[in-house]
Amino acid sequence: MSRWAGLGPVIAALFLTLAACATREQSALDPAGPQSGKIAALWWFFFWLLGVIFVLVMVVMLWTLVRREQTGTCEPKLQRTVTTASVATVIILLVLLVASITAGKATADLAKKPNPLTISVTGNQWWWQFRYLNSDPSQVLTTANEIHIPVGRSILLQGQSNDVIHSFWAPNLHGKRDLIPSRVTTEYIEADKPGIYRGQCAEFCGLQHAHMAFYVIAEPAGKFNAWMQAQLQPSLEPANPVLSQGQRAFLNYACVYCHQVRGTPAAGQNGPDLTHFGSRSTIAAGTLPNTPGNLGGWILNPQRIKPGTKMATVAVKPEDLQPMIQYLESLK
Amino acid sequence: MCSRCHSQAISLAALFACCVITTSSCQREKRDIQPSPTRLAIYGDAARQSTLRPGGPVLPQPVVSNPYNGSAYDISEGQRLYDWYNCSGCHFAGGGGIGPPLIKKEWIYGGEPANLFDTIVKGRPNGMPSWGGRIPEYQIWQLVAYVRSLNGEQPTSATASRQDTIEPNPQNIQNRVPGKTK
Numbered sequence: 001m002s003r004w005a006g007l008g009p010v011i012a013a014l015f016l017t018l019a020a021c022a023t024r025e026q027s028a029l030d031p032a033g034p035q036s037g038k039i040a041a042l043w044w045f046f047f048w049l050l051g052v053i054f055v056l057v058m059v060v061m062l063w064t065l066v067r068r069e070q071t072g073t074c075e076p077k078l079q080r081t082v083t084t085a086s087v088a089t090v091i092i093l094l095v096l097l098v099a100s101i102t103a104g105k106a107t108a109d110l111a112k113k114p115n116p117l118t119i120s121v122t123g124n125q126w127w128w129q130f131r132y133l134n135s136d137p138s139q140v141l142t143t144a145n146e147i148h149i150p151v152g153r154s155i156l157l158q159g160q161s162n163d164v165i166h167s168f169w170a171p172n173l174h175g176k177r178d179l180i181p182s183r184v185t186t187e188y189i190e191a192d193k194p195g196i197y198r199g200q201c202a203e204f205c206g207l208q209h210a211h212m213a214f215y216v217i218a219e220p221a222g223k224f225n226a227w228m229q230a231q232l233q234p235s236l237e238p239a240n241p242v243l244s245q246g247q248r249a250f251l252n253y254a255c256v257y258c259h260q261v262r263g264t265p266a267a268g269q270n271g272p273d274l275t276h277f278g279s280r281s282t283i284a285a286g287t288l289p290n291t292p293g294n295l296g297g298w299i300l301n302p303q304r305i306k307p308g309t310k311m312a313t314v315a316v317k318p319e320d321l322q323p324m325i326q327y328l329e330s331l332k
Numbered sequence: 333m334c335s336r337c338h339s340q341a342i343s344l345a346a347l348f349a350c351c352v353i354t355t356s357s358c359q360r361e362k363r364d365i366q367p368s369p370t371r372l373a374i375y376g377d378a379a380r381q382s383t384l385r386p387g388g389p390v391l392p393q394p395v396v397s398n399p400y401n402g403s404a405y406d407i408s409e410g411q412r413l414y415d416w417y418n419c420s421g422c423h424f425a426g427g428g429g430i431g432p433p434l435i436k437k438e439w440i441y442g443g444e445p446a447n448l449f450d451t452i453v454k455g456r457p458n459g460m461p462s463w464g465g466r467i468p469e470y471q472i473w474q475l476v477a478y479v480r481s482l483n484g485e486q487p488t489s490a491t492a493s494r495q496d497t498i499e500p501n502p503q504n505i506q507n508r509v510p511g512k513t514k
Contacts, residue, residue: 254467257417270416303366310412312468315369 026198028171032218033190035107035174042103046096053092107174113154116188119147120158123166123179123201125310126208127272127285132228133158141231142260144272145285148217150224151191159185164206170199170216178203191218198286207308213286234263235275235331246327249320254312261331271311278331284309292325299324360490363405367470398445400470400477404490410478411492413471422459426482431459435482443483448476 024030031037122129132141149155159168159179169176170189177187191197201212219227238244250256251266258271266274280290284306288294297304299321302311316324400406414420422431432440441451452472455462463472481491 257467301366307365312471313367313369314468 032172038103038106116154116156118156123161125163125206126212128214142273146215146280148227150221151218155189157187165203166201166205167203169202170197172197176202194219208306211287235261242323243327246323249324254314278329295325360404369468396446398473400473402487402490406474407477407481410474434479445476
């Protein structure tokens with residue numbers, strides 16, 4: 001029996017790995033919405049069905065290995081086995097086909113919910129632009145790398161790309177949706193429960209594909225509306241001389257050619273909107289936590305943190321750096 | 333030596349030669365991984381001072397070459413920046429519009445890399461803004477490399493076989509030589 005003794009820990013480790021998946025902020029096995037619930041159900045259905053088949057095949061194979069050779073002809077028996085196996089295969093394939101069509105229809109049907117919140121998702125090398133669309137232009141909000149959504153409301157995502165093909169994937173909420181240049185792809189998502197769900201680009205898009213993450217923050221409608229109204233405001237005026245100095249520095253360097261801070265002359269459209277930068281939890285598309293230290297490193301040498309990033313290396317003078325960091329972090 | 337060993341040796345040598353040839357393309361994609369935001373002795377700074385001095389001899393002109401000459405990566409970065417910094421707003425896709433064309437033989441302020449750099453850094457009368465101290469020098473060199481590529485002044489191995497902009501005349505796409513626009 002010592003031969004099989006090692007198998008126990010291996011199986012235990014496999015199950016532990018699966019268990020670890022079940023409680024993560026980025027996992028298709030921890031569904032937080034109706035679409036991902038359907039996908040997870042299908043996934044588990046496949047897992048158990050294929051698991052049972054695998055075990056059966058293994059058992060039969062072991063049995064043929066250990067049983068003693070029998071005398072006599074076995075031709076008729078073989079034919080029966082082939083017939084049985086063929087029928088079983090067809091039945092299993094049909095079951096799987098029906099299951100995936102059912103899951104596909106179930107996720108598609110969610111599009112029929114009325115009054116969705118429309119968010120335009122634009123993939124860039126290597127960050128995400130989100131625009132909350134509205135027929136009233138004063139209610140259109142542009143932000144980056146972090147979206148807040150109200151729980152229980154259908155969200156219509158309109159995906160686009162500015163350069164190459166990207167793919168929007170928040171596993172806790174839905175499957176992948178490619179963002180293709182010069183066309184709009186749509187997807188409906190919905191969150192059942194409040195939470196922070198991480199997502200990332202799921203289509204290889206160049207050097208920093210791995211550092212192209214985003215966060216979906218699902219919260220109750222009241223909290224979401226408060227967030228939305230705060231984000232629609234122009235940026236805060238500098239409250240003290242240091243922040244004023246930081247704002248002047250920000251406006252004087254090359255930052256303004258790419259970044260927008262509403263309420264100031266900075267109106268660049270090439271990089272992430274920084275109007276409420278301080279309210280975001282990460283910088284550089286989920287690469288680093290948004291702390292003053294990380295921000296300083298990112299401003300001074302973005303190519304070291306994210307080699308190949310389109311953010312320019314700008315020679316910021318030491319006396320300007322600290323006020324600039326403080327100013328950006330104050331943009332709540 | 334048997335003929336078989338001989339042919340084996342030849343194919344090994346050929347394989348080795350192929351490997352060596354492959355490395356030559358590294359030059360085309362050579363990237364300045366962490367470009368320094370400030371370069372010493374840039375032409376723009378040197379050219380800001382007049383070459384004439386009252387009562388003194390004429391100062392020698394610095395000899396400057398574009399560090400990104402022939403680099404496919406930097407030419408494509410220059411192409412991206414050409415739109416990002418809105419060069420295309422006046423010069424359009426290089427054919428000119430509000431501003432003069434950038435695809436031409438005769439340059440008012442010189443068409444050499446150092447002249448183009450100088451023009452971008454200092455700006456020129458009648459609308460060309462000064463970018464010196466506004467955007468990093470390495471990006472200005474990338475823009476210079478791209479503008480030179482529009483005029484076919486970059487090796488064809490480093491330039492894109494077509495532009496991303498709309499080509500009004502389909503024949504131009506079929507007949508054009510890579511790196512030679514229009």
